[in-house]
Structure formats: structure tokens, C-alpha cells
Amino acid sequence: MADVLIEAQTLIVSDEAQARTLECIxxxxxxxxxxxxxxxxxHADGARRFAPGQAMLLTLDIDGxxxxxxFSIASSPVERDVLELTIKAQAxxxxxxxxxxxxxxxxxxxxxxxxGRFTLDVANAAPLAFVSAGSGASPLMSMLRTLAHSQPDADVAWLHSARNAADILFADELAALQSRMPNLKVIVWLSAPAPGWFGLRGRIARGTLWAVAPDFGRRTVYCCGPAGxxxxxxxxxxxxxxxxxxxxIEHFGPAPVEASQHDVAPSPDAVYHATLGDKRFDVRAGETLLAAATRQQVVIPCGCASGLCGTCKVRxxxxxxxxxxxGGLSAAEEAQGVILACSSRPSTDVEIAFR
Structure with missing residues (x-):
């Protein structure tokens, strides 16, 4: 969400996500x-839409x-019944x-x-910076496309890191948007550019960032990419x-939980016992229930493993x-004792059950 929790203004998280059957067009x-x-x-007409920056969970049956x-939604909610996912194929x-x-x-x-709670606060008129690496550009593109429709004069710095010029996502569309958004500034860093690239290269560093966006510290930043x-x-x-x-920031995958000033740190040698039906497994100090269960071949269905999708709900x-x-749980669910296995760390022995 190193501190990489999802942190952003919540616009649409009070209601539960809705199950849909989508058709690829x-x-x-x-x-x-x-x-x-x-x-x-x-079924989009009359259904609750998404806020720019939010995500969706896909459930697929692959070989049984x-x-x-x-995956983050890359399109704008302005399109009434259409959504786009921009996805990189992992080897x-x-x-x-x-x-x-x-x-x-x-x-x-x-x-x-x-x-998810990674959403654009469209009411905030402050200058913005959208900072991404690789496919992290997807939720930010949803935000930019929304601004292009509703606030084309918005002051936005688009800062993107890619391996080479061919890997720059949405390059043609960004060029087109600059003609429609007079205050959109697009800046790209390449980590391994081919000969002939005369733009910025290497990692995004403070000195270079200050040179191209000296007001970066005064901008509201939305950032997505690898944790580091x-x-x-x-x-x-x-x-x-x-x-x-x-x-x-937006982050998919296990993320450490920030300790509250009221939390009591467990002994590093502590081991708790968790019971799920007829299964019993050990949970190490600081370990999530999901991580411990997976380590010991106890199956708890999961999706994002970062407290976002709600797939690993247990009671x-x-x-x-x-x-x-x-954002994977509603307040009502929490009040009923529902927890997310991927985001819950025990401080005593615990018993959990599938809902």
C-alpha cells in the first residue's frame, strides 16, 4: 500500500461490489x-458505477x-456500459x-x-501529479480520461517510467490528450532506451524530478507501480x-500493516494457533491468517491478497x-465479525469460519 498501503479519498466504498457477467467486445x-x-x-444501466482509479475482480475457470x-479499470466511468482493462501478460x-x-x-x-479506495477526488482543484511505472499507468489513465471529459483545464503532470519507448503505455492517446488539455504535461523516463532516445533515462530521481516538475511537492500525487x-x-x-x-498509492499484493500507537508488538517468537473447521494451523508473529494458511496447505480462497477484493472473507x-x-469489507460486515484473512494478524489464538 517501506509503507505501501492503499491510501486515497474514498468516493465509492460504502456499498458492496456487485457481481456481473461481462462480454468482451x-x-x-x-x-x-x-x-x-x-x-x-x-446491466450497467441503473447499476452502481465505479470511481476513476478503482478495480474489478475477475473469476475465471481455467482447466477446472x-x-x-x-485488475485496475483503465477506462473512464463516463462510458456508460463499457469498461477497459489494460493487462500485461506475465511469463x-x-x-x-x-x-x-x-x-x-x-x-x-x-x-x-x-x-478499492484508490480514487480520484474530482472536487479537489489542486494541481495533480500522476506517477506510474509499467502497467501501473492503468488506474491513472482512468483518472486522466475522466478529467479530460469533465475538467479539461485541470493542471496535471503525467510522470511515467518504462523500460523502452515501445513499452510506454497509452503513448498515442497521451499525445492526443495534450492537444485537448492545455495544462497536461507528459514526462517519461526510460530505464533501458534504444539508441536515438534523447529524453530522460534511468530511474526517477529527486534532482531530475525537481528539474522537470519543480512544484512536485505542492501537487496532490496519485502513484501506482512496484512497491519499491x-x-x-x-x-x-x-x-x-x-x-x-x-x-x-495503489498496491496489489501483500502489504505490511502500519502499527497503531495503541498496538502492542508481539514477541518475535510468538506463535498462535488458528482453527478453521477441522483444520488447525500455526500463525507466526506478524503473519497474516492467509499467509499462514497458504504456507500450511490450508485453502482460503483469495484474489488480490491486499485487502481490496474481499474474496478471502471469513468470520x-x-x-x-x-x-x-x-476497502474489501463494508462497515456492516466488520460489525458482524467478518474479517479478511489477507489483512488480519492474530495476537491470540483464533477460531475462524467460512461465512
Missing amino acids: AVRDEAPGVKTFRLRDP VRHDRT DGIVTRWLHDRLSPGTRIDARYPL FMQSIRQIHAAEGARRAAFH RVSGVVSMQHA
Whole structure:
């Protein structure tokens, strides 16, 4: 969400995400190994839409095995019944490879959305910086497309890091948007540029960032990319004297929970016992219930593993856990004792149950 929790103004998180069956209506190549899938939601009229920056959970049956994966929505909610996912195929990714090889126009897939608190506060008129690396540009593109429609005069610095020129996501669209958005500034760093590249190269560093965006510390930042990248950008933003509340990040995958001043740190040698039905497993100090269960071959279904999608919901029967999630539970569910296994760390022995 190093401190990489999802932090952003919550616009649409009070209601639960809704299950949908989406139909693929188009596929286009975005960059080498990256495709954009255009999906139609036939029940979108009258349904709750998403906020720019939010995500959706896809549930796929691949060779008889269920797979749940969370992806950011790249399109703007302005499009009434259409959504786009821009996805990079991972070499060892079962789901992303299936999507690239099998998802084609006419194919239907199960989904649930909207998910997450990483959302653009459209009422905030402060200058913005959208900072991304690789496919982290997807949720930020949803935000930029929304601003292009509703606030074309918005002051936005688009800062993106890619490996080479061919890997720059949305390059043509960004060029077109600059003609419609007079205050949009696009800046790109390449880590391994080919000969003939005369732009910025290497990693985004404070000195270079200050040279191209000297007001970076005064901008509200939305950042998405690898954990180390986001932490580096946060440190630069803070070093420029910026407020922590003006920095928002998106993160998929396990993330450490910030300790509250009221938390009592467990002994590093502590081991707690967790019970799930007829299964019993050990949980190490600071370990999540999901991580401990997975380590000991106890199956708890999961999707994003970062407190976002809500797939790993279980009911706490007894015991004490600390939990900090990213919007995967409603307040009503928390009041009923529902927890997320991926975001819950026990401080006593616990008993949990599937809902």
C-alpha cells in the first residue's frame, strides 16, 4: 500500500461490489506483451458505477481450477456500459496468459466491481501529479480520461517510467490528450532506451524530478507501480515538504500493516494457533491468517491478497486480530465479525469460519 498501503479519498466504498457477467467486445494491442480488453456490462444501466482509479475482480475457470485476480479499470466511468482493462501478460502468470490467449470478442467472464479506495477526488482543484511505472499507468489513465471529459483545464503532470519507448503505455492517446488539455504535461523516463532516445533515462530521481516538475511537492500525487518504486516517489514527495495526506498509492499484493500507537508488538517468537473447521494451523508473529494458511496447505480462497477484493472473507468466531484492509469489507460486515484473512494478524489464538 517501506509503507505501501492503499491510501486515497474514498468516493465509492460504502456499498458492496456487485457481481456481473461481462462480454468482451474488442481487444487491442497496447504495447509488447500488453493488451487492452474492452468489456461490455449489459446491466450497467441503473447499476452502481465505479470511481476513476478503482478495480474489478475477475473469476475465471481455467482447466477446472478457479482463479480470482484483481485488475485496475483503465477506462473512464463516463462510458456508460463499457469498461477497459489494460493487462500485461506475465511469463508465469496463468491468468494473464489465459486472458491474452483466450479472451476474445464474444467471450463472457464473471467479474465483481467496483473495488478499492484508490480514487480520484474530482472536487479537489489542486494541481495533480500522476506517477506510474509499467502497467501501473492503468488506474491513472482512468483518472486522466475522466478529467479530460469533465475538467479539461485541470493542471496535471503525467510522470511515467518504462523500460523502452515501445513499452510506454497509452503513448498515442497521451499525445492526443495534450492537444485537448492545455495544462497536461507528459514526462517519461526510460530505464533501458534504444539508441536515438534523447529524453530522460534511468530511474526517477529527486534532482531530475525537481528539474522537470519543480512544484512536485505542492501537487496532490496519485502513484501506482512496484512497491519499491512507490516508496521512492513518496520519499521524494515528502522531501519536497509535501503533506502525507496529499500522496495516494495503489498496491496489489501483500502489504505490511502500519502499527497503531495503541498496538502492542508481539514477541518475535510468538506463535498462535488458528482453527478453521477441522483444520488447525500455526500463525507466526506478524503473519497474516492467509499467509499462514497458504504456507500450511490450508485453502482460503483469495484474489488480490491486499485487502481490496474481499474474496478471502471469513468470520471471526473467537480470538483477537488486528486488521487494516483497503476497502474489501463494508462497515456492516466488520460489525458482524467478518474479517479478511489477507489483512488480519492474530495476537491470540483464533477460531475462524467460512461465512
